[in-house]
Amino acid sequence: MAIALLPALLAAAACSSPGSDAAGRAWYAGDPARARQLLDQQLVDDPDDRALFLNELGVLDLEARDLPTAQQRFLQAWNLMESLTTSGLDATGAVVGSEASKSWRGDPYERAMNSWYLGIVNYLLGVHDNALAGFKNAIFVDSSRGDDAYDCDFAPALFLEGLAYRQLGEGEMASHSFAAARALAPECDALREENAGNVVVVVETGHGPVKVNAGQHGEQIRFIADPDQAPELDVVADGALLGRSKVAGDVWFQATTRGGRAFDAILETKSAIKTGTAVAGTTALLLADEAKESRQGAVALAGAALLLASFLTRAEADTRHWTTLPDKVQLFRATLPPGVHQIEVRPPAGWRVAGPAIQQITVPPQGDVLVYQRVLR
DSSP states (O other), rough: OGGGGGGHHHHHOOOOOOOOHHHHHHHHTTOHHHHHHHHHHHHHHHGGGGEEEEEEHHHHHTTTOOOOEEEEEEHHHHHHHHHHHOOGGGTTSSSSGGGGGSSSOOOOHHHHHHHHOOOOOOOOHTHHHHHHHOOOOOOOHTTTEEEEOOOOOOOHHHHHHHHHHHHOHHHHHHHHHHHHHHHHHHGGGGGTTOOOOOOEEEESSOOOEEEEETTTTEEEEEEEOOOOOOOOOEEEEEEEEEOOOOOEEEEEHHHHOSSTTTTTHHHHHHHHHHHHHHHHHHHHHHHHHSSSSSHHHHHHHHHHHHHHHHHHHHOOOOOOOTTTSSSSSEEEEOOOOEEEEEEEEETTTEEEEEEEEEEEEEEEEOOOOEEEEEEOO
């Protein structure tokens, strides 16, 4: 009789959100229209993941060079993630219920990349003060977590902060940012002190970090890196080779070295609670079948309560993640004469450009021009 309660208790386990995996697969398969269709529908069906879907759509908008829409998407996502991060609402119900049953706010690397994209989009729009704010916030998020502080180690954000400072006439501040970026990625030619080129090409490559569960109850997170590493990429201006981009930043490294996730300790505790209550509850139900009739109901009820607590204590770590992020960020910098030019990033065989293959830019007599490109396998 007591054992018959088990199927009903097993059915009590809650389901978690699928996140944006399906849209991400469609986008990497070269079908951005399908990815957009899925994300638009999920915005309606799954409000808990709204910030995630907005970030994914922002990348698609940037690919399509719909910069005003991309700016709005990333800004809306930033507002949602910021409100969840600072309000403490994420901690509510952290022990009962799975992480994926709560509103998505992103890991630190995802919040930093949201600000990175706000910087990119605003720079491309020519709003350099807002671009500076985006890069500065990306640096801030990468260098702080609660009461802990770390040094920012994402060189591209520091470098583009320097570019934004330079556009705003803050030469000394720009020099500090450039020096910090150079110290982190000294092998990247674009960051060399003697390279004062007026055209900067940002090339994002590959598939960003993928989150998966690990551990007895899925309470741990593992990040899978993209096995396909993009080579240095040819940058062509007006049909002539200018040079090759080089890696300056690693998003997978950012995801895996941020001093731990905010819920690691809670998830480990939940795993121990889940295991202990499950064992105790099952034992109590088994003993109930052997107990005297007068005590059988009470023992069974206690066992059922313990099992229910185990099933409702969802230890699984949240594997929802921003699927359209890149694996690496490459940079290139060169000097072109003022005027109109055609810029092209040429990937090797097996790789493709997401977005316009050739971009027209106008180099001003003074100041820098930013070119953004995404390359996928």
